């Protein structure tokens with residue numbers, strides 16, 4: 001039987017009707033409501049469309065991935081997230097039962113994406129996996145011996161973006177200093193560019209867009225300031241990922257996120273760093289690109305909801 005899976009992002013919700021890992025129908029919808037109660041009518045309507053489109057009447061389960069820390073045993077969001085922070089006040093399990101006659105499973109979105117890659121993407125054929133998503137922020141999740149690790153506060157593996165890579169670094173929005181995320185992510189990049197020596201005469205002070213796509217493009221063209229920023233960012237990611245390798249001892253690290261448009265530069269750099277710097281046998285850890293960049297969260301959530 002099929003399951004319904006949702007991947008709730010900051011501004012959009014992805015929906016999938018999934019059977020045996022196959023996305024039979026999908027939707028990607030902008031949601032303006034900041035509250036979960038406000039989004040419920042949209043969710044009900046979209047699920048109704050997916051069921052009608054595929055002629056399904058019964059579903060085996062519903063899974064929802066949230067962009068915050070999730071207690072997946074009691075189905076609670078543990079950190080207040082700017083959006084949907086009323087979800088804990090609602091009886092979501094009762095809602096799923098009443099509307100669709102099925103059970104609800106909730107999980108963190110990075111864990112759902114890791115499960116999607118593990119079952120249907122770049123993480124196949126290993127049960128020891130770390131996934132890192134480098135985009136607006138840096139997300140992570142870890143699987144050891146085929147089990148998602150969660151810990152006593154459900155954050156094990158999830159906060160790789162807030163492991164410090166520079167104790168002398170910039171302050172992060174989490175309160176710590178020198179996190180991987182505050183040293184090399186899209187939200188932090190505009191300020192990082194300004195702190196880099198030579199900024200005043202760089203293309204970025206003259207109007208080039210302060211994003212990683214531009215940094216990599218200019219660096220490829222041989223522009224020195226961008227090349228230095230690229231090098232610093234690669235080194236930050238490599239340091240953070242090496243920390244995760246030591247923490248979780250994976251066989252493979254899957255990298256996803258917006259910066260992977262430059263995978264041709266990023267993957268060899270990370271692989272080299274791990275080969276040279278890690279206290280591991282040669283080639284013990286493989287660094288690969290995500291294979292399901294758009295739908296890993298939905299596919300992984302469907303897997304969790306169907307098991």
Ligand SMILES: [Zn+2]
Nearest residue numbers: 162172174179
């Ligand atoms: Zn942080």
